[in-house]
Amino acid sequence: MSDLPPPDAVPALIAGHGRVSLLTPDGELLDLARAEAAALLHDMPPPLVVHGPSNARRLGLRALPCFDLLELFAFVHPAMPAAPTPLGLALALGFERAADRTIDASLLPALADRMLDRAASLAHTPAGAEIGALAARMHQAGWIWGGAVCDAMGVGATIPPERMQPAEAMRIWRRLPKWEEVAPRPAPGQHPVSPQDARARLGIMLGDGAEQRVGQADYADAASSAFLPRPQRGDPRLVLAEAGTGTGKTLGYVAPASLWAERNGGAVWISTYTRHLQRQIENELARLHPEPAARRRRVVLRKGRENYLCLLNLEEAVNAAATGASAAAVIPLGLLVRWAGATADGDVLGGDLPGWFAELFGSAATIGLADRRGECIHGACAHYTRCYIEHSIQRARDADLVIANHALVMAQAAWHGQFGEQADEDSLPTRYVFDEGHHLPDAADGAFASELSGLEAAELRRWLLGAEGSRSRARGLKRRLDELVVGQPELETPLDAVLMAARALPAPGWSLRLADEAPLAMPLDAEPEPVNPTEALLRLLRRQVLARTAGRDGGYGAEECDLYPVDEDVAAAASRLERALLRIAEPLETLVERLSARLDEDAESLGSVARGRIEAMCRAMRRRALGRLAGWIAMLQSLREPVPSGITTSHVLFLRLDHRPLGGGGARDVGLHRHWLDPTIPFAAAVAAPAHGLLITSATLRDQQDGATAETSWDEAEARVGATHLPSPALRASLASPFDYGRQTRCLVVTDVAHDDPAALAGAYRALFLASGGGALGLFTAIRRLRDVHARIAAPLEQAGIPLFAQHMDAMDNATLVDVFRTELDSCLLGTDAMRDGVDVPGRALRLVVFERVPWPRPDILHRERRLHLSKGQPGAYDDRIARLRLRQAFGRLIRASGDRGVFVLLDRRTPSRLFSAFPEGVEVRRVGLAEAVSESRIFLDRSGAPD
Structure with a gap:
């Protein structure tokens, strides 16, 4: 039981890398240096904070006893998204004060009060007895918020026998809904979707008064060809559609896909590269099914088993905590129980469990409770009919749209290829949409190796x-x-x-x-082992x-x-x-x-x-x-x-x-x-050939090489995604971006930063980030250089009022880091490959992209062999193509809407001019010194809010 004071009698703290905002118990708001704040905290009760571990790191402390508002938020608002910052929490709770985005420690008590008011209201809901009993169990285990929450909910030290008891409140698996077996779904029909029908469905989804995107209707028109009946077995309808950033390709392909699914009683599998992108697509489908109940019935998000909470693991963890062997685990388990009763799908990695949960309580609290080692006992499990994974499998069988990822689709197809119909819970889909299609070779490489x-x-x-x-x-x-x-x-x-x-x-x-x-050593008189x-x-x-x-x-x-x-x-x-x-x-x-x-x-x-x-x-x-x-x-x-x-x-x-x-x-x-020399061969055999129709789409299907004809670039694109291994040629479609990149962007190559000098590299990032006033994404080709730069620039940026976040440094998943970056408009984010591809941050939250060097392919053995045998006698051109496509992806993060403006900076003076064709038409790439790049970025971005 905690003997700490109640949260209304404690200080409040927001720690940056440089300055610290501290509200004392007497109500005095102080702006302090880090060392001063750390010294004062020694004589104060534990403070109110948002994200205790990050505040402790910034204060230079090993640990920070605190009232972490994220824990309270996870209890009263389970499965609700919120960026793990004071501003993010304020926005999630609907604080008007967050509108001007000027946040200091005086806001934190108000956040606590609002959430405790919410806790009080929970006592009067149908699940009030269950939630109150759970709060009592966590209070018994010493939860720092336990006393305040129990007081708010009116829960006493003892609970009447007729109400739910604390131990029983932890056993959430007994109260989850069951799924029931249903008859198999018949094979889908073969009714086509005409271009006119696709355009009409798109118009309905967009609604009256929606922004008209140039090329979006044409894109839906082309995508509908993937939903025609195939001419013969092994010869699918294949459409390759390159859609420039801003085309609106997601709704463009959802229009014919959803129409085909409804007409034919079958599912279309929409596959993308990452879990984060799966969520982005799922969010877009609110346009198709505004009602959450209808969307849940007709749209299912599928991932591998290792992503979901295992109820058997949860039961064993709860039982262990009940014996006292792991009493400290009761608090994270209690919060996980609250989430388990509210989650849409039970996904602990990239789902609606906050990405910051694992940083607060350790990865064992999440990953340790998933089926990470293939230990699932399926039908032998007592929780089989309540299992989150089985729920998603059953729902996917009757869904219209299944949003998966490339890795799952490839693994499922490979399994069917090896063991036939006995292989998996799912039958193979007949229609696919592969978004981020430029990643198909990488996904196939991993799946078939x-x-x-x-x-x-x-x-x-x-x-x-x-x-x-x-x-x-x-x-x-x-x-x-x-x-x-x-x-x-x-x-x-x-x-x-x-x-x-x-x-x-x-x-x-x-x-x-x-x-x-x-x-191996052994006794002299022993038999050889x-x-x-x-x-x-x-x-x-x-x-x-x-x-x-x-x-x-x-x-x-x-x-x-x-x-x-x-x-x-x-x-x-x-x-x-x-x-x-x-x-x-x-x-x-x-x-x-x-x-x-x-x-x-x-x-x-x-x-x-x-x-x-x-x-x-x-x-x-x-x-x-x-x-x-x-x-x-x-x-x-x-x-x-x-x-x-x-x-x-x-x-x-x-x-x-x-x-x-x-x-x-x-x-x-x-x-x-062992890897396939050409991984698109097994992809074509196991995934494409058995299907009836496929749409492969991306903003970067083709390499924009100077002097290359459109025919040549399309031929290379078809080879990269495996289309050349199928009997009939693909239908090709290209829709240009609607953005005026020449007006909206500047592209600079810095010529006077030494690539092998960590101090010079960090100085360049610091100067450019300060010039933009934040809103910057720093990209790296190596984690070591990211760490070096982060260590050198975090404090000076914080002193300038610019928060810095980093992949591989902040122990949050990528989706959470992007949410924080999107929320904190003047923050900066450092990342590697995952941040280079598929991140969508429109507006001023992202106005500068800085790339530390040309993203050449890694010169390993696999690349050497593919470069030798798949380059058609032009190994240098093979490397250039990979680098150009990666630069196009990085540049594509910058402009996500028609009102965006931004600067792209490449800190590699060795960049060859032949790579400049990676950038969109109208973009002038200029080589400048760092001082000029800083000056031009500041001037251009200062005008970002003004009309031309």
């Missing part, structure tokens, strides 16, 4: 054998199958064989033994990498080397491991076959629960083990078959040694990797 590494192999062992003495709840295959096989020798025998053979995979502690050069075949191969792979590279074996990053020619010891160890893996795969396949046979042989006696468990376990064994083992065995077999000289193979194999801490004293990982 194979990796035999220490981490991957140890993970499989853990899935098969369980936790092996650790405190994890990992059950292992035997516990998952339990009564399904007990007493049945035809099932127990192959299961025992699998579990015995699985010990050939890396044992716990493998990463600490990776660098061992000597054999067989060396673990996986660990033996991993050691030899590490030795080969170190022998053929610089061999630093420390720090961060990775080193790679070619697999061929294969070291003799490596080849021998690979053969031994291949045999060991076969000893796992063969009895496991037998087990799956015999379990599957029970569905037919025991059809009359099997209950629905047992049948569901068998189906789920067979599916899991194929996905988690058999598919992975098949890929590894094929990789190991390739070591015995050297590639003939002069032959171009379909795959690239190489070794990679990762220099990244894995715990246990900075251990490392090593692995054998």
